[in-house]
Amino acid sequence: MDFIAILRIAIRALTRNKMRSLLTMLGIVIGVGAVIATVGLGQGAQEQVQRQIASMGTDLLFISSGSVNKGGVRLGGGATKTLIYDDMKAIVQQVPTAALAAPSSGASGLIVADNQNWSTRITGTEPQYFDIRNWSFDRGVNFTQDDVTRAANVVVLGATVQQNLFGRADSTGKTVRIGNLPFLVVGVLQAKGQSGMGQDQDDGVFVPITTLQKKITGQDWLQNIMVSATSQEASYAAQAQITSLLRDRHRIRPGQDDDFSVRNLADVAQLADESSKVMTLLLASIAGVSLIVGGIGIMNIMLVSVTERTREIGIRIAIGATESDVLRQFLSESVVLSLTGGVMGILFGIAASITITKVLGWSILIAPIAVGAAVVFSMAVGIFFGFYPARKAAMLDPIEALRFE
């Protein structure tokens, strides 16, 4: 029998039981839809992460106090107090691949402005920090090196803090309180959005490092140092050079673990990329399970259908249908079911990812590979789960089938 005739018979058999066919397809629709949506979202998230990391600059290096093991787990982070301001000075002076460096220590605290208050992160740093992070000012100016020297009570607000304390109003020149100290607002940063790790980078304020150390935390060591390499390629050399310099300065003997860690943002980017890939894969395989469940649903209905149509099968065999004719007939029914379900699932998945990305403000990413894979996969599900019922039909004994009531 030719392909068109088989297809026509299959479609007719399926439309005879519209509700049943639709319900049977539902499993595939949901499975494919979920795969398309999760893969689409995963890719969207991945791209988002990449864009943010790129916006931070892939030539950046983070030095943190405390060691980090190979897996990236921090062991006693911040427990060691050996990273100091002079380390930073030494890096700038002695590491040729390091362009700029800025200290960064943090604390959390409550910022009060008039009758508003906001709990946020307070970062102590130096003016070049904003150059390294490629961060420009929305209003006002940066604090100066002189402010650092004097440990002045000046503060730069992140966009989220500005929004929560002052709304649209100009905050520069106004005074806010951190703890019980008054600080003069000198500038407001432009919004930067979420970091690759999902943190709101704009939810924070920046004060001179000296001010933070002397007046807020009382620490005389640094939590982090941020370094920009002369180029992205140079960042790996810089990482090695900084490591050996700091080991030297901290008098760490060969074989002993570092009491600091140097992370390269290019590595972080890769790590974030990998973890979001793993996440996507995980979600997609969970969604894939529902495809299999859908396949079992198809198998179930096809078995019912074969039993119901035993007599029809007997007639077909008696008038000359071969085993492969019957096999193909039922197989094409299950493939039409699963493929239709697959196409509906793709549309459903695309609609879902468009909706979700709109809500999250991400760009829509519908992977053509995922769509192609969904088509192939749903077809495979139809063939795989349809084969057993179809074979059962093809193997029927015509005499018994004709006697079947």
Added chain:
Amino acid sequence: MATLVQNELNADVMMKPERPANGSAVIQVQDVHKSYDLGETKVHALRGVDMKIEPGEFVAIMGSSGSGKSTFMNILGCLDKPTSGKYILEGTDVSSLDKKQLAAIRNRKLGFVFQGFNLLSRTTALENVELPTLYAQTEKSMRQARSKEVLELVGLGDRMGHFPSQLSGGQQQRVAIARALVNKPAILLADEPTGNLDSRTSVEIMQIFQDLNDSGLTIVLVTHEPDIAQFAKRTVVFRDGKIRHDDPVSNHPRAAEVLKSMPTVDED
């Protein structure tokens, strides 16, 4: 009409004549046994049947219930295989054929008509008749033309778009006959084709069979009713899985003549 049911089997390369010297019999059955193993007991449905049917014959098989008529017909129709013995169809030993070749024989050489009509419901008369042509890979343009032709032949030219549920029993059986004829078979096998029909309709069906037989079609028919069997040219009586009688019918009546003398249902 003669051209319609003409035997086209010579063209079929699949059939290699086994013994060309053995005359011209279309069907040759030699010592055929069929038994069903039901665990404890064994049912012997056929216990050594020999039969030879020449082209153009019209054979009626009779016998009491359970005598093995249907079993024999299923073997003739290549739906079943004998436990032992030989079935030679047009010179070919059927036991040497694989499933695909058997399907092709059922499709093209044999036409089957059942007591219960066995039409596909929710499928029009025309599509039911077309079905065997689909499996025969008939050219698309030929399929419908040929199906319409046979439907007209059995007098259902005006019912092609009807579903089986919209047709009377006699009309359904005509559709089934048209379906059996659509691929121009050499032999028509009918297992109690009039079993579910009233006597007048039965005779109408026999008229169709006689006309087909006149045009050269070999027919083997199973029936309980001697009135129906008399329209054939030869009657074979089965008892306990064996042939008891095998006689030619002397001056069998023409169904068309009988119909004229029969009261119509309205007049009853």
